[in-house]
Amino acid sequence: GAVVSQHPSWVICKSGTSVKIECRSLDFQATTMFWYRQFPKQSLMLMATSNEGSKATYEQGVEKDKFLINHASLTLSTLTVTSAHPEDSSFYICSARPVDRGYNEQFFGPGTRLTVL
C-alpha cells in the first residue's frame, strides 16, 4: 500500500517550453501533496504544499508563476514548469500524505528528471 506514481519519469525539453509533471496516489487519498526539488548529492528542498481544492502554498524563493501547481482531486496533483530554462533542470519529487494519518508521514513518488536544453 501507499504507492505514489509520477509521470513522466524523465523529460528533455527546449528552453522556453512548458512541462507538466503528474503525481498520483494510487491506493490512498491525499488531501495534501508536496513538491520537492533535489540537486545532485543534496537533500530535498520543499517547493510547495498542495492542498486539494485550494491554492498551493509556496516556499520562500519559489516563483508561483513559474511553478504552477494544481491539486484537482484527492489523488492527483500536477506541477507545471512554465517557460523552462536550463537552470530549472533538476530532479523533481512529489509526495503525498494519507488523509487518515495523525502525523505527517509522506510517501514519495519515484521522481521526474527534467533536463532543459
Place this chain on the structure above:
Amino acid sequence: TQLLEQSPQFLSIQEGENLTVYCNSSSVFSSLQWYRQEPGEGPVLLVTVVTGGEVKKLKRLTFQFGDARKDSSLHITAAQPGDTGLYLCAGEGDTDKLIFGTGTRLQVFP
C-alpha cells in the same frame, strides 16, 4: 527556523560492519521519519517514531527517538551492500511540512 543536522555526512564501510547515523536538532518534533533513497529514485519510508524514547526495529535497522523528541539515531547491524543509499531523517515541525535532514550517504563495499 527548525533544522535537522545529520552526521556523518558520508560513510564508507565494509560489509559486516556496524554503523550509527545521527539526526540532531534544537527543536522538538511531534514525529520523525527515516527514509532511504537510491540514485534516481524517490525516498522510501523506513519508519516513523512518535513517542520520546521510542525504539523501533526493522530487521537489522534499529531506530531510536530521543527522550526530548529533538534527536534520533539509526543503527545498522552487519551492513550489507544492499544498505547503500542516502539516508534522510525528517521531522514534523510546527507546520504541515516535514523538515528534512542534511542526509547521510552510505556506501557498503562487499
